[in-house]
Amino acid sequence: MTRGHVFVVHGDLTQLACDDVVVPTDARGEVSASWHRLVPPGRAPWGEGIWPVDTGSGSPQAASWYATTVHDVLDAVAADQQARPPRRGRSRHLTALPLVGAGRGAAGSRRGDVIAAVLEVLETHADEGHDVALVLRSGRDHAAAQHVRRGRTRHGLSPAEEATAEDLAARARVNELALFLGAGVSVSAGLPSWAMLLDELARRAAIPAAEAAELRTLPAQDAATLIERTLDEPLEDALAAVLSTHRHGLSHALLAALPMWEAATTNYDDLFERALGAVGRAPAVLPFEPARADRPYLLKLHGDLARRRNVVLTRDHYLRFQGAQGALAGVVQGLLMTRHVLFAGFSLADENFLHLADEVRRVREDDRVVGTALALVDEPLRRRMWDGELRYQAFAERPADRARTDEVVAGAARRMEIFLDLVAHHATDDASFLLDERYQHLLTPAERAFTGAVTQLRDVPPGSLAGRRVEALLHELGMRP
Structure with missing residues (x-):
């Protein structure tokens, strides 16, 4: 088996579609209220795929103790997975866990040490062929984990794929990136292409x-x-x-972690909205809600099943869209004119999209590449159609045998997840852990010297313009009251 992968995810583990979940408990096997979505009070035995792990029952332990605990439970999960296929059509089992020990385990005061120790165990688990996701609810924990991974993480992507991921991340950091999501993204949640x-x-x-x-x-x-x-x-x-499912996929969570404010989709489901909500960025859903400056928006071009409104699927629906939905098309056209659009899991074959893209093509007088298309399966002719306008990245060749389509699509969906994990890794520029003493052991000597110097700025008189700017900077870098 080829090497597995460690995904670092900012989100809510109880809403993530995966095969197995590690759930922290106390010595009596009880969980905190935040886990009741997965483990309702009084349930015995626990559901399939849910693995309890005693996190120390409130007694402080060394980071190595938590790492050993994670190692042991992952070994048990891996042994059990050998007897069953992956769920939701995945090509490989996915095990997800939180930052074990940071809650009831009383390791919260040494979060940085635990993050580093647990990540080392997870990388070893990946070396043995397993996929595992460390899901972090706290943005500060997520930023610290990405800091630990820099220069160490292995993705197994080609140099061209890595260069594309780094370019997309750089665009996201300067608010140049917008998203356009297709059905291929929801494959990771078990939904059909x-x-x-x-x-x-x-x-x-x-x-x-x-x-x-x-x-x-x-x-x-x-x-x-x-x-x-x-x-x-x-x-x-x-x-x-x-399309019924209660949990979003890994791809949704990785895309939701990107620092972007504008997105559009032809999907009917609400999985991306859930993923954004899990990181405190619930979007305004257009055209059903007003856009707001303090949160991202998601334009649903083909309707919303949760509202049972504006569904576009049949020939009549498409004809009506072209006649009555010009305002929605205009939003997408604006993105094509002003942003670099990341098309994820979208085939570029939708008639409505082709029509509005052609109108943009007619008025553009520049020759820039307007976006990057991530396709699960390569379509050479379609790729040639967009040559010079879109950068095209496919994650699998189309199989000659149609009977292998599901297998190939599942493998391509996993490879796209790994690619998006790299994009999210490079796009994370949150430094909110730097001045937080709980993460100090993660810093290099140069970073410690920097934080020591910045901390001296606390002496600037508050209330003045300089004082307010300094206060905002210290807050951004994670100084706690």
Whole structure:
């Protein structure tokens, strides 16, 4: 087996789709209220895929003690995973855990030591072929963990992929990056890709296999029209049933960690909204809510299943969109004109998008590359169509044998997750841990000298312009009252 990977995620572990979750407990096996979403009070035994770990019951322990605890539970999880396939169509099992010991384990005063020790154990676990995600609710913990990883993390990507990831991260840091999400992103949550979605709807409509195969030869909008006519329920209800899930995917969480303010999607689900909300950045969802300066926005071009409104899927839907949704198209066109757009899991084949992109192409007089397209499976002809306008990054070749499509898509989705982990790693420039004594052991001698010098600025008289600026700087660097 090839090497696994360590993902560092800013988010809420109880909302992440994964195979197994490590949950901290006290000596009696009880969990704090923050874990009740996964472990409701009084449940016995715990659900499948949930692994309790005693974190010291409030007694302070050395960082190495927590590292050993993590090592032991991950070994047990890995042994159990050998007897079952990955969930949600993943190509490899994903185990997720929080910063063990930072809560009831009473290691909160030495968070930096625990982060460094646990990351070392996780990298060893990845060396043995396992994927594992360290999910950190605190932005400060996340920034510190990314600091530890610098120069050490291994992604197994090509030099070209690494260069693209670094470029996207640099654009994100200066607010030049916008997102456009397609169905490929939600594959990591177990939802179907665009082509698979129509197959699922055809099965729900009880369309015979021979007719379903013929539907695949039609344009997607026409196939959806015929499926809608065959369904014995509203199309929105059928979509909601096929796309039902309570947890967002790893890709959603990694994208939500990027410092961006503008996003659009053709997806019907609300998984990206959940991922943003988990890091305290719940977006304004356009066109249903007003945009606000203090939070990002997400434009839902093809409707929102949670609201059962504005769904665009059939031929009639597309025709109506072109006639009545010009304002929505204008938002996307503005992004293409003013930002570098990261297309994640989007095939660039949607008719509405092609129409609005063509209008932008007609008025542009510059020759800049307007975005980067991340495709799960390579489509050489489509890539050539966008040559010179988009940087195209595919994570797998299209299989000659259609029977291998699910396998190839799952592997490509995992590789895209690893790529996005690298983007999020380089895009993290949060320094809010530097002046926090709980992370001091992570700093280099030069960084300690810097923090010592900056701390002297506390003596600037408060209330003045200089004092307010200094206070803001110290807060940004993590000084606690």
